[in-house]
Amino acid sequence: MPQISPNAMVEKSAELADDVRVGPFAYIGPAVRIGPGCVIDTGASILGRTTLGAKCHVFPFTVIGADAGQTGNGECFIGQANSFREHVTICAGLKAPTRIGDDNLIMIGCQIGPAAVIGDHCILTNSTQIEGRSQIDDYVGTSAFTYVSAGVRVGSYTYIAGYTGVEDHAPPFAMVQGCPARVRGVNSNKLRRCGFGDDDIRALKEAFRDLFNGAADAADPQVLRRMEADASLNPHVRRVVEALRERVGEDSRK
Amino acid sequence: MTGLAVIREIAPSARVANDAVIGSFCVVGPHVTIGPGTVLIRRVVVLGHTTIGSANIVEEGCVLGAEPQDLKYGGSPTLLIIGHRNRFGPRVTAHIGTEDGGCLTRIGNDNLLSDGCHIAHDCYVEDKVHLGRNVLLAGHVLVETGAVVGDLAGAHHFTTIGRYARVGPRTPVRRDVPPFTHFYSQDHERIPPAVRGVHQEGIAAAGLAVAEEAELRKALKELFDDETALQTKIEQLVSMGVEGSALALCEFCQRSLQGVYGRYRELLRGQPPPEAAKFMPPQEQVNIRRPSS
Numbered sequence: 001m002p003q004i005s006p007n008a009m010v011e012k013s014a015e016l017a018d019d020v021r022v023g024p025f026a027y028i029g030p031a032v033r034i035g036p037g038c039v040i041d042t043g044a045s046i047l048g049r050t051t052l053g054a055k056c057h058v059f060p061f062t063v064i065g066a067d068a069g070q071t072g073n074g075e076c077f078i079g080q081a082n083s084f085r086e087h088v089t090i091c092a093g094l095k096a097p098t099r100i101g102d103d104n105l106i107m108i109g110c111q112i113g114p115a116a117v118i119g120d121h122c123i124l125t126n127s128t129q130i131e132g133r134s135q136i137d138d139y140v141g142t143s144a145f146t147y148v149s150a151g152v153r154v155g156s157y158t159y160i161a162g163y164t165g166v167e168d169h170a171p172p173f174a175m176v177q178g179c180p181a182r183v184r185g186v187n188s189n190k191l192r193r194c195g196f197g198d199d200d201i202r203a204l205k206e207a208f209r210d211l212f213n214g215a216a217d218a219a220d221p222q223v224l225r226r227m228e229a230d231a232s233l234n235p236h237v238r239r240v241v242e243a244l245r246e247r248v249g250e251d252s253r254k
Numbered sequence: 255m256t257g258l259a260v261i262r263e264i265a266p267s268a269r270v271a272n273d274a275v276i277g278s279f280c281v282v283g284p285h286v287t288i289g290p291g292t293v294l295i296r297r298v299v300v301l302g303h304t305t306i307g308s309a310n311i312v313e314e315g316c317v318l319g320a321e322p323q324d325l326k327y328g329g330s331p332t333l334l335i336i337g338h339r340n341r342f343g344p345r346v347t348a349h350i351g352t353e354d355g356g357c358l359t360r361i362g363n364d365n366l367l368s369d370g371c372h373i374a375h376d377c378y379v380e381d382k383v384h385l386g387r388n389v390l391l392a393g394h395v396l397v398e399t400g401a402v403v404g405d406l407a408g409a410h411h412f413t414t415i416g417r418y419a420r421v422g423p424r425t426p427v428r429r430d431v432p433p434f435t436h437f438y439s440q441d442h443e444r445i446p447p448a449v450r451g452v453h454q455e456g457i458a459a460a461g462l463a464v465a466e467e468a469e470l471r472k473a474l475k476e477l478f479d480d481e482t483a484l485q486t487k488i489e490q491l492v493s494m495g496v497e498g499s500a501l502a503l504c505e506f507c508q509r510s511l512q513g514v515y516g517r518y519r520e521l522l523r524g525q526p527p528p529e530a531a532k533f534m535p536p537q538e539q540v541n542i543r544r545p546s547s
Contacts, residue, residue, distance in 0.1 A: 007261060024263045025279050025297075042281045042299045060281075060299045060317045061345075086317045086347050087370075107323050108347050108372055109388075126323075126372055126390050144390045144408040162408055162426050163442055178443060 008040075017054075029065070029072065035080070048072055048092040053080035053102070062088040067114065069094070074114065082106065091116075091132070101138070119156065137172065139194060141187075155243050157194065159187040169247040171219075171240045173204050183212050196236075203234040211244070219244045271308070285331070286319070289338070302350045303331050307338040307363070315345040322349045322375030324393060330357065332375075337363035343387070348373040355394050356526030368405075378529050382459075386423065394519055396529070398433065400459055412519040416506055417499075418456030429516030433503050434460070434474060449478045466498045473500040477507065485511060 002016040007024035010016065014028045017036035022028065026040045029047045037055040040046065044058045048065035049072075058064065062084045067074035074092020079102035084090070086108045092098055093115030101120035106112070110124050113132030118124075120138045128146045130136065136148070137156035147165045148154060155172025166181045175185045186204045207227065211219040227233055227241050262276055265284035270276065274288045277296040282288065286300045289308035294300070298312050302319030312318070319334045321327060332351040335358065346367050351358040355376030361367075362381040370388040373379060378396045386405035391397065396414045404423030409415065414430045421427055422438025425447050431437040432449060434456050439447035452474050457467060473496055477487055488504045488511075496504060514520035519527065 005263070007263060024281055043279070043297060059320060061297075061315055085323060086320065087315070087345055105323065105325075109345075109370065127388065144392075145406065163424070179441065 023060075031072070032065070048074035048076060050076040050078065050092065052078045053082070055081045057083045059084060059086045059088075061086055062090075064088075064090040065092040066090070067092045067094060074098075076100075079103075079120070085110075088112075093132070096133075113150065125162075139190065141190060153243075153246075155240075157187055157190055159190060169243065171243045171247075173236065173240060174208065180217075182217060183208065200234060200236050203237055204240070207234070207237040207240060211240075218247075283319070302334060304334040304336070304350070306336045307340075309338055310336060310340045310342070312342045313344045313346075316342050317347045318342075319350050320347065322352050322393070324352050324375055326354060327352045327375070332357040332359075334359045334361075336361045337365075337381075339363055340365045340367065342367050343369040343371070345370045346372070348377075349375045351376045352393070354524050356530035358526075358530050360529065362399075376527075378527070394522070394527075396519060396527075400456060401431075402453075402456070404438070410517070412514075412517045412523070414506075414510070414517070414519055417502075418453060418460045420453040420456060422450075430506070430510040430513070430518055432478075432506055432510070433499070434470060435478060449481065451478075460499070462499060466500070469496055469498065469500045470503065473503055477503070 002020040004010055004022040005024040008022045008026045010022060010028040011030035013030045015033040019036055020034050020038045022040045023042040025043045027045045031049040032046045034052045035054040038052055040058045042060040045063045046065055048067055050065035065074055065076045066089060074094050075097035076092040077097050078100045081102055082100060082104045084106050088106050089111045091114040096115040098114060098116055100118045103120055104118060104122045106124045107126045109127045112130045115133045116130050117135045119136060122136055122140045124142050126144050128142045130148045131150040133151045134148050135153040139157045140154050142160040143162035145163045146160045149167040152166055152169055154170045157172055158170050158174045158176060160166060161177035164177050164181050165179045170176045173186055174183045175187050177184045186208055188201050191201050210223045224244060260278050262278060262280045264276060264282040267284045268282045269287040271288060271290035273290050275293040277294055279297045280294045281299045283301040285303045287305040289306060291309040292306050294312045295314055297314045299317045300319055304319030330353050334348055334350045349359060352375045359375055359377050361379045364381050365379055365383045367385045368387045371385045372390045374391055374393045376394045377391050380399040382400045383397050384402045386403055388406050389403045390408040392409055392411040394412045395409045398417040400418040401415045403421045406424045407421045409427040413427050416431055416433030418434050419431045420436045421431055425439045434453055435449045436451040436453045437449050439445050473491055488508050491504050509518040510516050
């Protein structure tokens with residue numbers, strides 16, 4: 001039997017796994033499914049058609065699955081072992097679901113918009129604002145007061161510095177900073193911690209130096225073309241080039 | 255008081271003073287101590303091994319004593335100790351300490367923490383500090399007596415905000431802020447964060463003697479009018495035999511220079527800071543040890 005505080009409100013049709021704990025004054029909506037080992041703390045609300053994977057911890061006053069129209073039809077798919085700290089808001093998507101992967105740490109006061117897609121192992125620091133339809137890949141780190149604009153993709157292993165407004169796609173493996181955001185270098189500490197070799201990191205550093213040449217707003221198209229043609233390109237650098245190509249392609253369509 | 259029943263959950267083992275007021279929808283955990291005259295207005299959650307002193311006011315949506323947002327936290331019963339006469343605005347969060355950082359987060363007396371402030375693990379907030387709305391203090395930060403921090407400012411891990419200093423709104427604090435200075439930035443790039451003047455109100459609030467104030471002003475002018483060759487200027491001032499607050503300012507700047515990226519407390523990484531011993535009962539120091547792996 002789930003351990004539900006007598007002061008909590010759990011709708012009858014909600015599906016809770018056997019060892020779920022629900023704290024006082026929490027609310028679990030009628031179309032919610034909660035996996036084994038989850039802890040829902042005081043005053044948290046889980047709304048809409050939300051599915052929570054195993055071992056998620058929802059801290060006090062967090063709201064998951066809110067939708068602006070209060071229709072209760074928004075969808076939210078959340079993976080395993082995520083930690084949602086105090087006062088987090090995860091909006092549910094009405095046209096497409098909001099998706100959050102596994103093993104993320106979403107800190108106090110973060111807000112994630114409708115239909116956003118978050119990968120695995122991300123750490124979103126306090127007050128990070130992710131707008132709707134944006135995509136955050138795996139192992140992304142953000143710092144305080146980061147803002148990611150709607151429909152923007154942030155590549156994996158990228159770190160976004162504090163107070164940064166990301167308004168265009170950020171490539172993978174990068175350190176991004178400023179308003180508007182610029183690529184400032186390679187997130188080498190994170191890469192080293194995640195087991196990347198020195199050669200790969202060096203290749204990425206050289207590629208970023210060539211592409212962005214200090215603090216340019218966008219990648220140099222000539223260098224991009226040269227790198228694309230290079231058959232012996234480091235596979236990680238190729239990922240960067242592909243991500244940038246995607247962005248350049250979008251720009252040319254405008 | 256209205257006639258409505260107060261719905262709240264107070265653990266039987268929590269130690270709550272008789273005249274403390276615990277409002278509706280509050281939750282008080284089993285290891286919590288709440289002193290006399292403290293008011294938890296509504297929807298306040300107090301968890302962990304948290305001690306709240308007397309005559310504090312804690313407003314709606316505060317969460318005090320939750321576990322740290324730090325991946326190295328091993329789950330020990332670390333502490334959050336809050337002094338007297340503090341006011342916590344709505345949605346303030348404060349976390350307990352980590353094993354590596356000295357096991358203690360400490361908030362002193364007479365502080366005003368505005369809406370949405372966050373006091374992370376192992377922070378020390380001394381007395382008469384005013385934090386503006388949504389100020390975020392990262393882990394291991396020391397905010398000294400009388401500091402004023404503007405809205406939406408954020409302090410990096412291991413920074414120190416000096417006595418009676420002022421940090422401007424939306425300013426990222428990435429290095430130590432010297433005492434009695436005004437530290438701010440605008441747009442982060444157009445005017446990058448740096449010492450931009452003297453915090454006049456701070457000097458007035460500190461209530462220094464006339465001679466000491468004059469000496470302090472001279473030292474501040476000498477050091478920060480042009481922030482080059484700080485090391486030499488500090489040495490000059492010290493060799494001239496400055497005293498009191500001016501000497502403390504020189505020592506502060508000297509420590510920051512020795513630290514990593516201008517952050518003195520980086521040198522204390524992985525060990526309890528000197529402040530920890532002052533506030534932690536000795537038996538707790540023995541009890542809280544990371545299980546050896």
